[in-house]
Amino acid sequence: xxxxxxxxxxxxxxxxxxxxxxxxxxxxxxxxxxxxxxxxxxxxxxxxxxxxxxxxxxxxxxxxxxxxxxxxxxxx
Numbered sequence: 513x514x515x516x517x518x519x520x521x522x523x524x525x526x527x528x529x530x531x532x533x534x535x536x537x538x539x540x541x542x543x544x545x546x547x548x549x550x551x552x553x554x555x556x557x558x559x560x561x562x563x564x565x566x567x568x569x570x571x572x573x574x575x576x577x578x579x580x581x582x583x584x585x586x587x588x
Contacts, residue, residue, distance in 0.1 A: 529537065556562045 529540065532540070552562070
């Protein structure tokens with residue numbers, strides 16, 4: 513295997529994570545999820561705006577899924 517420094521830091525981190533065992537990956541995901549929740553709690557002061565943003569992202573995701581379903585059913 514050619515051990516060469518990654519061109520970008522994100523590639524180095526992603527390759528490091530992919531080489532880790534499943535237990536370490538699970539631990540890292542739990543820690544990153546908890547960190548994200550703490551950061552959201554510290555940053556968001558008006559929870560109504562967070563709710564509106566979450567609903568907007570949710571509706572966008574549903575729209576993408578509907579588009580993909582229609583594309584697969586009618587244009588395949």
